[in-house]
Amino acid sequence: MDYTAAPLEKLIEEFGKFQGVGRKGATRMAYQVLSMSDKDAAALADAIRGAHTRLHRCRICQNFTDAELCPVCASAKRDTSVICVVEKPRDVQAFERTREYNGLYHVLHGLLDPLAGVGAEQLTVKELLARLKDDTVKEVIMAMNPTVEGEATAMYLAKLIKPLGIRVTRLASGLPVGASLEYADETTLYRALSGRGEL
Known part of the structure; x- marks a missing residue:
């Protein structure tokens, strides 16, 4: 009882x-x-x-805002030639905390997941493609989590965007700080190696 x-x-x-x-x-x-x-x-x-x-979705990037445009889209100081595509609104906050990125964002509000019935129609793919029609955007960064759904979504979007002549990149991913090489899987090591930069 x-x-x-x-x-x-x-x-x-x-x-x-x-x-x-x-x-x-x-x-x-x-x-x-x-x-x-x-x-x-x-x-x-x-x-x-x-x-x-x-709160509602920003008319441009689909992030949550209480105005017509979110503060990022409304700012004249942002680099309008780069769009970082993320899964969720809170991913925008994560990037903004780094203070290293000065471009624009686009929030998908999910990832492709056919088993759960989530297709491109349920995401904000149409709105993203509409933003790429003029020649302003030169690069689109795929910043989804490295999951099966994240990878599938990134590949799907890249196939749609590359024919427009826009550079499509993805976040370098690899070893977290303090990680041990012996415990890293092959994919993580490969990404860490291919995403290496100069010291």
């Missing part, structure tokens, strides 16, 4: 819908909310409601 009060169970159920959050994690989060003051709980609810109602 379950002795959890219905409102608490509902809260646990909702937190459990988050990707990567199991029953234990959802329960921990629910009890954390219950330990908040009324003011803090209301602020959390308002933040969730505000994000859900005020």
Whole structure:
């Protein structure tokens, strides 16, 4: 018999819908909310409601914004000749934290995954191709995770973009800092070798 009060169970159920959050994690989060003051709980609810109602996709890059254009697309200081294609909006934040990239972005909102029923129509491929129609963009960087789906998506997009005369590159990937060569797989070592640079 379950002795959890219905409102608490509902809260646990909702937190459990988050990707990567199991029953234990959802329960921990629910009890954390219950330990908040009324003011803090209301602020959390308002933040969730505000994000859900005020944020939408940028007209150009498809990243989330509360204006017509996101800050990157609206900036006159960005290099408009390079577009970095990423899977998710939070990938943009990861690149921006490095402060090393000054081009534009395009968010796909997923990867090709035929087994899960995700094709090019479910992604923002059409919007990406529309951005390449004039001669402004000279390079498109494929910055997807090196998974089967990421590789398939990068190859699919490269086949569509290369005929337009635009350079298509991918992120160099290889050994993380502190990794041991003996434990690296062949693909990682190959990428580390082929993506090597001068010292």
